[in-house]
Amino acid sequence: MSAPPTSRQRILDRVRQSTHSSADPDYNPETAYAALPRTFILRGQLTAEVRIQLMIERLREYGAEVVECLPEVLPASIAAQLAASAKQTFAAPLGLAAEWLAGGFNWKVDDGLRIEEIEAVEGVVTAAFCGVANSGTIALHHSVTEGRRVLTLLPDWHLCILRASQVVETLPEYFDRCHVPPNLVTWISGPSATADIEMTRIQGVHGPRFLHVILVRDVV
Amino acid sequence: MSQTAAAHPQLDPTLALPFPQAALPVLRNPQLRRNVAHAIDVIQAKRSLLVAEKTDWQQLRQAASAIRAHALDNLAYYLEQFETRCTAAGGTVHWAADAAEARQIILDLLRQESATEVIKIKTMTSAEIQLNPSLEAAGIRVFETDLAELILQLGNDEPSHIVVPALHVNRSQVREIFARRMGLENLSDDPQALTAAARTYLRRKFLTVPAAIGGANFLIAETGSVAVIESEGNGRMCLTLPRTLITLAGIEKVLPRFQDLAVMLQVLARSATGERMNPYTSLWTGITPGDGPQRFHVVLLDNQRSSILSRPIERQTLKCIRCAACMNACPVYRQTGGHAYGSVYPGPIGAILTPQLMRMQHAKSLPYASSLCGACYEVCPVKINIPEVLIDLRAKVTDQERGRFNRFLDPMYLGMKIANFLFAKAWRFRAAQRLARIGLRLFTAGDGWIHSLPGLGAKWTQTRDLRGLPSETFRNWWAARTPVSVESNKEAK
Numbered sequence: 001m002s003a004p005p006t007s008r009q010r011i012l013d014r015v016r017q018s019t020h021s022s023a024d025p026d027y028n029p030e031t032a033y034a035a036l037p038r039t040f041i042l043r044g045q046l047t048a049e050v051r052i053q054l055m056i057e058r059l060r061e062y063g064a065e066v067v068e069c070l071p072e073v074l075p076a077s078i079a080a081q082l083a084a085s086a087k088q089t090f091a092a093p094l095g096l097a098a099e100w101l102a103g104g105f106n107w108k109v110d111d112g113l114r115i116e117e118i119e120a121v122e123g124v125v126t127a128a129f130c131g132v133a134n135s136g137t138i139a140l141h142h143s144v145t146e147g148r149r150v151l152t153l154l155p156d157w158h159l160c161i162l163r164a165s166q167v168v169e170t171l172p173e174y175f176d177r178c179h180v181p182p183n184l185v186t187w188i189s190g191p192s193a194t195a196d197i198e199m200t201r202i203q204g205v206h207g208p209r210f211l212h213v214i215l216v217r218d219v220v
Numbered sequence: 221m222s223q224t225a226a227a228h229p230q231l232d233p234t235l236a237l238p239f240p241q242a243a244l245p246v247l248r249n250p251q252l253r254r255n256v257a258h259a260i261d262v263i264q265a266k267r268s269l270l271v272a273e274k275t276d277w278q279q280l281r282q283a284a285s286a287i288r289a290h291a292l293d294n295l296a297y298y299l300e301q302f303e304t305r306c307t308a309a310g311g312t313v314h315w316a317a318d319a320a321e322a323r324q325i326i327l328d329l330l331r332q333e334s335a336t337e338v339i340k341i342k343t344m345t346s347a348e349i350q351l352n353p354s355l356e357a358a359g360i361r362v363f364e365t366d367l368a369e370l371i372l373q374l375g376n377d378e379p380s381h382i383v384v385p386a387l388h389v390n391r392s393q394v395r396e397i398f399a400r401r402m403g404l405e406n407l408s409d410d411p412q413a414l415t416a417a418a419r420t421y422l423r424r425k426f427l428t429v430p431a432a433i434g435g436a437n438f439l440i441a442e443t444g445s446v447a448v449i450e451s452e453g454n455g456r457m458c459l460t461l462p463r464t465l466i467t468l469a470g471i472e473k474v475l476p477r478f479q480d481l482a483v484m485l486q487v488l489a490r491s492a493t494g495e496r497m498n499p500y501t502s503l504w505t506g507i508t509p510g511d512g513p514q515r516f517h518v519v520l521l522d523n524q525r526s527s528i529l530s531r532p533i534e535r536q537t538l539k540c541i542r543c544a545a546c547m548n549a550c551p552v553y554r555q556t557g558g559h560a561y562g563s564v565y566p567g568p569i570g571a572i573l574t575p576q577l578m579r580m581q582h583a584k585s586l587p588y589a590s591s592l593c594g595a596c597y598e599v600c601p602v603k604i605n606i607p608e609v610l611i612d613l614r615a616k617v618t619d620q621e622r623g624r625f626n627r628f629l630d631p632m633y634l635g636m637k638i639a640n641f642l643f644a645k646a647w648r649f650r651a652a653q654r655l656a657r658i659g660l661r662l663f664t665a666g667d668g669w670i671h672s673l674p675g676l677g678a679k680w681t682q683t684r685d686l687r688g689l690p691s692e693t694f695r696n697w698w699a700a701r702t703p704v705s706v707e708s709n710k711e712a713k
Binding site for chain 2: 007008010011012014015016017018019029032033036037038039040041058062112115116119132134135136137142148149150153171172174175178181182183184185186187188189190191192193194195196197198199200202204205206207208
């Protein structure tokens with residue numbers, strides 16, 4: 001069931017009457033859009049190394065734990081992070097590389113886990129789509145290595161694997177990397193937080209309280 | 221605490237008192253004023269630091285303003301595009317001409333789901349249409365999940381700010397509300413403990429309630445996606461866990477393309493909370509099998525927006541992205557807080573939006589609730605010239621009053637008429653000055669100041685002194701001293 005068609009028509013008619021788009025027959029919204037001013041900074045100026053350092057600094061400002069590692073020791077680095085968490089049960093997206101699922105832990109691979117099962121795990125390990133250094137933002141597009149949205153939401157502890165080659169400096173550069181707009185997006189800038197009580201920043205409201213990032217130095 | 225419980229704030233503009241009266245209880249409540257001032261000082265300090273570090277801030281404002289103006293100029297085009305793409309992705313789009321229709325659509329959708337409970341993401345638009353009371357009246361229990369909204373809901377209070385709705389409530393007041401309503405006698409007033417209490421209280425609801433209602437920060441025409449910008453993760457919970465999701469959005473929320481977020485997200489969090497980026501931003505497109513709600517509805521709300529669009533000066537009101545920078549910068553809001561505005565949209569943006577949503581039939585004191593200092597315009601990330609709109613709305617209010625039969629009983633009207641008569645001829649003006657000097661001498665104290673006046677004049681002297689008139693007018697002084705030098709000046713040029 002939907003609203004009576006009359007409301008749709010009435011609203012659109014009123015909007016058209018109120019705006020100029022119907023007045024000029026040659027007017028094209030797409031042409032007008034292309035002409036909008038875009039003089040803000042599009043590309044970053046930092047060297048790769050400084051960009052990575054900025055990403056790490058921003059993540060740490062948000063209270064996220066960051067470690068760096070070389071690609072060949074990534075599985076060992078993941079295992080070390082899991083061990084240091086003192087947790088036992090972890091969820092993983094279906095497409096996560098098998099060597100990332102360190103031995104000695106209880107893994108729940110998401111082949112359609114029920115909500116209760118995800119709620120019961122202690123942590124989750126995922127990949128990421130992109131990192132934006134300026135704001136310390138991690139973008140998830142929820143592919144098979146990044147997991148369904150609920151997977152990085154319910155567990156209290158999130159270990160995110162971000163490659164140096166995925167880190168851009170500015171937000172517009174992230175949008176350049178999206179050749180097709182993604183269907184699902186979660187941008188994460190630090191752990192869940194609130195300042196609703198006397199503007200005191202409190203970490204960990206409903207989302208994961210602990211965000212850990214392994215920055216894989218795949219470009220030097 | 222007693223203040224909030226004793227006087228429930230009236231945010232229905234059809235029932236609210238005029239701003240000057242509504243502001244009085246706040247001005248007499250030092251605790252409330254301290255709470256508001258503290259919160260605003262914190263946000264303002266963070267905002268100015270993070271805006272200063274952005275070397276292309278003005279260019280971003282220009283782009284953000286241009287994108288929003290373009291979206292409004294072509295609103296029908298982009299709304300239809302959004303509808304087509306959202307529908308193709310499995311969403312259902314509904315159109316609501318006014319608040320009553322939007323409430324009915326949402327109620328019908330919830331009844332189809334046989335929902336007796338619903339979880340909500342903070343949405344000012346739902347407060348605008350007074351959704352919660354109507355759902356409760358229909359037997360559906362509403363759970364607000366944003367921490368501030370939860371504080372207000374449990375405390376039977378109303379929002380006083382659009383980004384930090386409970387900024388007028390301090391920690392001990394929150395403790396009292398939570399302890400009473402959650403049955404936690406030994407709760408401390410540490411914000412960490414209070415936040416943890418909210419987390420526990422809501423967790424079960426997130427996992428079990430089958431329907432959620434939220435707003436939209438942006439609708440993306442190009443993709444049919446909806447964007448929700450938040451901090452706590454309660455939004456993500458509501459967007460991910462229930463089987464049915466209803467998004468209520470004003471028709472003005474459309475952005476042409478996904479890439480426009482590159483501009484909007486750079487200005488929004490900085491302006492709203494003084495952060496480089498808010499912790500969580502979610503975008504979804506219709507329905508994704510196996511991920512999130514499998515039934516998704518968007519209710520597009522007009523509720524006077526299409527008529528605001530028709531007036532060129534007022535149209536810019538709809539560019540607003542609800543960051544609240546204008547209220548944080550406003551010297552009037554800082555003193556009165558949000559409840560005095562008698563609307564869910566307080567501060568400068570509320571002062572221009574609310575009367576227009578009310579078709580200029582209510583909230584007519586709000587365009588005057590400003591000193592026109594322009595601080596709101598300066599901070600606005602989408603460059604809404606709020607003072608310009610305020611002045612235009614004042615003209616509209618005046619035009620309405622001009623047509624009223626009983627205007628001759630209004631002292632302000634009569635005073636203006638008399639002034640008009642006196643100012644029309646120089647000799648009348650001079651005579652009036654002479655009479656006023658003689659008349660006011662009676663009230664001028666030895667220090668040259670007038671401390672109290674009778675009748676209408678008392679409205680001024682109740683709150684401030686008035687300087688007595690000088691013994692000589694400027695025109696007399698000028699005539700006596702300078703006729704020669706003016707001529708010689710002219711010749712020198």
